[in-house]
Amino acid sequence: MSSSYGPPEMMAVAMARLIRDGELVFVGVNSPLPLVAVSLARRLHAPSSTLLSIGGGINPTPNKLGPATSNARLSVGSASVFDNVDFYGLVARGGVDTTFLGLAQVDERARVNSSFIGERQRPAVRFPGGGGAAAILPLSRRVILWRASHSPRIFVKEVPFVTSAGNIDRIVTPLCIFRKEKGQLVLDSLHPYVTRERLVESTGFAIKNLDGAPLTPPPTEGELAELMRVDPEGVRRVEFPARELSAA
Amino acid sequence: MSSSYGPPEMMAVAMARLIRDGELVFVGVNSPLPLVAVSLARRLHAPSSTLLSIGGGINPTPNKLGPATSNARLSVGSASVFDNVDFYGLVARGGVDTTFLGLAQVDERARVNSSFIGERQRPAVRFPGGGGAAAILPLSRRVILWRASHSPRIFVKEVPFVTSAGNIDRIVTPLCIFRKEKGQLVLDSLHPYVTRERLVESTGFAIKNLDGAPLTPPPTEGELAELMRVDPEGVRRVEFPARELSAA
Amino acid sequence: MNKQLALEDAARLIRDGQVITIGGTLCQRVPAAFVREIARQGVRDLELVKPSPGYDIDLLAAAGCVRRIRSGIVSLEQPYGMAPNFRRAVEEGRLEVIENACPTIMASLQAASFGVPFQPVAGLEGSDIPKVSGFGKVADPFTGKEVYVVPAIRPDWAIIHVNEADVRGNARIYGSPVWDRLMSRAAQRCILTTEKILPTEHFAAQPELTIIPEVFVEAVVLARGGAWPTSSYPEYDVDDDGMWNYLERLRAPEGLARYLEESKSHDRSGIEVAA
Amino acid sequence: MNKQLALEDAARLIRDGQVITIGGTLCQRVPAAFVREIARQGVRDLELVKPSPGYDIDLLAAAGCVRRIRSGIVSLEQPYGMAPNFRRAVEEGRLEVIENACPTIMASLQAASFGVPFQPVAGLEGSDIPKVSGFGKVADPFTGKEVYVVPAIRPDWAIIHVNEADVRGNARIYGSPVWDRLMSRAAQRCILTTEKILPTEHFAAQPELTIIPEVFVEAVVLARGGAWPTSSYPEYDVDDDGMWNYLERLRAPEGLARYLEESKSHDRSGIEVAA
Numbered sequence A, B: 001m002s003s004s005y006g007p008p009e010m011m012a013v014a015m016a017r018l019i020r021d022g023e024l025v026f027v028g029v030n031s032p033l034p035l036v037a038v039s040l041a042r043r044l045h046a047p048s049s050t051l052l053s054i055g056g057g058i059n060p061t062p063n064k065l066g067p068a069t070s071n072a073r074l075s076v077g078s079a080s081v082f083d084n085v086d087f088y089g090l091v092a093r094g095g096v097d098t099t100f101l102g103l104a105q106v107d108e109r110a111r112v113n114s115s116f117i118g119e120r121q122r123p124a125v126r127f128p129g130g131g132g133a134a135a136i137l138p139l140s141r142r143v144i145l146w147r148a149s150h151s152p153r154i155f156v157k158e159v160p161f162v163t164s165a166g167n168i169d170r171i172v173t174p175l176c177i178f179r180k181e182k183g184q185l186v187l188d189s190l191h192p193y194v195t196r197e198r199l200v201e202s203t204g205f206a207i208k209n210l211d212g213a214p215l216t217p218p219p220t221e222g223e224l225a226e227l228m229r230v231d232p233e234g235v236r237r238v239e240f241p242a243r244e245l246s247a248a
Numbered sequence C, D: 001m002n003k004q005l006a007l008e009d010a011a012r013l014i015r016d017g018q019v020i021t022i023g024g025t026l027c028q029r030v031p032a033a034f035v036r037e038i039a040r041q042g043v044r045d046l047e048l049v050k051p052s053p054g055y056d057i058d059l060l061a062a063a064g065c066v067r068r069i070r071s072g073i074v075s076l077e078q079p080y081g082m083a084p085n086f087r088r089a090v091e092e093g094r095l096e097v098i099e100n101a102c103p104t105i106m107a108s109l110q111a112a113s114f115g116v117p118f119q120p121v122a123g124l125e126g127s128d129i130p131k132v133s134g135f136g137k138v139a140d141p142f143t144g145k146e147v148y149v150v151p152a153i154r155p156d157w158a159i160i161h162v163n164e165a166d167v168r169g170n171a172r173i174y175g176s177p178v179w180d181r182l183m184s185r186a187a188q189r190c191i192l193t194t195e196k197i198l199p200t201e202h203f204a205a206q207p208e209l210t211i212i213p214e215v216f217v218e219a220v221v222l223a224r225g226g227a228w229p230t231s232s233y234p235e236y237d238v239d240d241d242g243m244w245n246y247l248e249r250l251r252a253p254e255g256l257a258r259y260l261e262e263s264k265s266h267d268r269s270g271i272e273v274a275a
Helices: A007-017 A032-043 A084-092 A133-139 A196-201 A221-230 A242-247 B007-018 B032-043 B084-092 B133-139 B196-201 B221-230 B242-247 C007-011 C032-041 C055-063 C084-091 C102-114 C129-133 C180-186 C200-204 C240-249 C255-268 D007-011 D032-041 D055-063 D084-091 D102-114 D180-186 D200-204 D240-249 D255-268
Strands: A024-027 A050-053 A098-101 A105-107 A116-118 A123-126 A142-146 A168-172 A176-181 A184-190 B024-027 B050-053 B098-101 B105-107 B116-118 B123-126 B142-146 B168-172 B176-181 B184-190 C019-022 C046-049 C066-071 C096-099 C118-121 C136-139 C146-151 C157-165 C189-197 C217-222 D019-022 D046-049 D066-071 D096-099 D118-121 D136-139 D146-151 D157-165 D189-197 D217-222
Touching (some): A007 A142, A007 A221, A024 A032, A032 A142, A084 A133, A098 A133, A133 D102, B007 B032, B007 B168, B032 B050, B032 B098, B032 B221, B084 B133, B084 D180, B098 B133, B123 C084, B133 C102, B184 B196, C007 C189, C007 C255, C032 C055, C032 C157, C032 C189, C032 C255, C046 C055, C046 C102, C055 C066, C055 C084, C096 C129, C102 C118, C102 D102, C102 D118, C118 C136, C118 D102, C157 C180, C240 C255, D007 D189, D007 D217, D032 D055, D032 D157, D046 D102, D055 D066, D055 D084, D055 D240, D055 D255, D066 D102, D102 D118, D118 D136
Parallel strands (some): A024 A050, A024 A098, A098 A142, B024 B050, B098 B142, C019 C046, C019 C157, C066 C096, C157 C189, C189 C217, D019 D046, D019 D157, D157 D189, D189 D217
Antiparallel strands (some): A116 A123, B168 B176, C118 C146, C136 C146, D136 D146
């Protein structure tokens, strides 16, 4: 792979490309990569998209991005304060085009578990919870999931608990992009630095369209240059364990 | 009757006396007399009562009162803007002690019609509507009704439509005060300048406790003096037809 | 995105048969210039959903623009009293009233704003309103207790008069917003008339004061004095002469047409002085 | 009425077994000094209702103050990741989670604020949450369409950190109020901790900025730096050293006691400088 980009850059660029011009895009809590991606898209192909930030802002213009996306500082420059109650109303009325959401586990039927594994009262593993995902996945016109990690414990054959399910369009990972087709995850593209063998080893279910999927176009010089301007401090890397930053 | 007061002064003072210190009292739209009454009570025996004004204020301190109680000007001096949605939430949660409400008609069972007479689709008489009364009467701990007019068409045996019913405590008119007892209106007191005969003629149902009811204590010098300070421009009179002001 | 339109153009967004809600209350901060323009354009068969209409429904009833109204109270308040043209239209069977309480309209708008089909409401015991207006009753699945519910009503438009807006549609209201915050969330889209158009930086400097954010807004109309003869706090109070003149004018045959003609240049002058 | 109390006295209002909601989100504008004082006083068996807790539930879980939580997401956000003491308490069976989505908590608080027993919520199709958390399903009486409903939850207390308050309890929040406006209306009463206590005239000068009016408030605590180590925009950001120190301290046995002791004078200093 090129020395000029790694998984954080590939993911940020891939997520940015999924944003369409003119859309209203929501970025929630705990979402550094989506924040970078939307900021990037708005400076590239989607200048007329609208960023709705959980920090309370509409198209804010903060001096710098930061890892905690619920931070009110990230909403500086917004002409209004858009609070959580307003957001959930808007998405419920069909007013949100695209939402980015994280996940703890997802299965081949595109069902997400961000809640727990094991007994509810004394779970073997407690996850953070899905936030608003259970409501948002059926309500946002389109949802893009991402996770800065890709392993058979994350991409599982069947989740033990369904926190959320719905209008998933794509899932972006350090290794690939999945799309949802007829209720199933299908490989959409493989990042240029990933072998099909590695993807298979890293995924807990049989991958559909493994051989047919193209490579994700690598970030262009222009995309990378703009990414450095949008995110000079490397917020895009905060979700990655140090080893994964170097191992890509 | 004394030359120093008439029905507007008697009503304003009688309504003020019904307010208890420490209460949270709501004054809605179209309510000049209640606005005067609460302002008066807060300067007399109920300095710790809280006025919640539909104009959006809590204990506002306007330079002068005015006839349109929905006017935002009447909320000047309030430290917050308390909007209609906030008010209906508060009353529904049991947070309002006393509410003043107007009426078009009321019957001997204390049921209020402020909607219409006749066929709904083409009524013989269209009234303004009850505002929030249908919700407020069962929810406010106590409701004081008032009407600056008293006739057999207003105080009827049975209303043709029940706009609202509920926690009515008193009804104050230019002639008397009714209270509600076991679901029936009962004469509480007769204003000093009114004969029992005149009250009977002016009321469309047989008056309970007609002979037993005392006279309303006339406004004291102190009450009248304070009333003039609270309402130097005579907002208390705006609801009265000119003839009733002089006829009392 | 610049959403500023002339009053006439913005009023053309309102089409026959639509459901509208109108900001302000009674004779306070009513988007009166816009209401008059709807009347001038002869829009028909509107349904007005508003807890407490006043000048707006009185004029629209006189002009025959509205077929049905859902409201809690209709009044011009003291010292003007009841809305006479509204009353006449209802008593003559030209305007249907779906009887509500202010908070049941509020609840219908809340349901719309939350994207749910109905909303429970507190109170109403003993009232005939639920029966004649078709409210439902639902047993609370958690306690079994019955509660009244009203259907979601999502107006096509919320028409709101504000003190300050930018051309994108961010807006401030000083004093009570009455129901306007909710209306702006319940309607499909908002049309703002505004006393002033100011740069976006003005709103960004204190975004907590922006009660209507740009994402809900379709059009912004500069309408200085646009609430006249109703009030726009703190700029101006109810115009007493203006109210009596309105009531007087409409008593005469052809009085409405004359009134609309006389107020036309006032109403349409805003756009010419836009920044 | 002067409602100002010292932190210790205000915290004594919280009694064992009560239901509380706490303002802010994750590591933003959490009333952290108050949360630590609850832990110092050893309150037990609380139920926390909050869409997105973070530092608050992590510390309260470590201190064993909370028996049950209803939440949508629990996190310290990046770069601190998941709340480790919360996670441990749940995995050890010491803390029950009633699984929710943020907007289902919102809806439960809305129902409480509207005085109705339940609230319909949009979405949730395909989720196991309604089943495990006992949500209901109700047929819309107007369309027959089924919709999920959640019960009203009325916390005994909303504990909210604000930027500015007066001693009566009028308060401003700069930046997003997150859920705090709703919380202040849903709870029986509010306790405010505030960066500054200012005269009532300050609030009356621009009452539209007052997000919590005095009538909802029981106590006001002057707590400069009271959100630390979480942020209080615009005064201070998340304290990175403070967060890592917190996480580090609580890894050791007796770490919590030491942490609470070390932060005590910081937390209780506010009252001494009160106006």
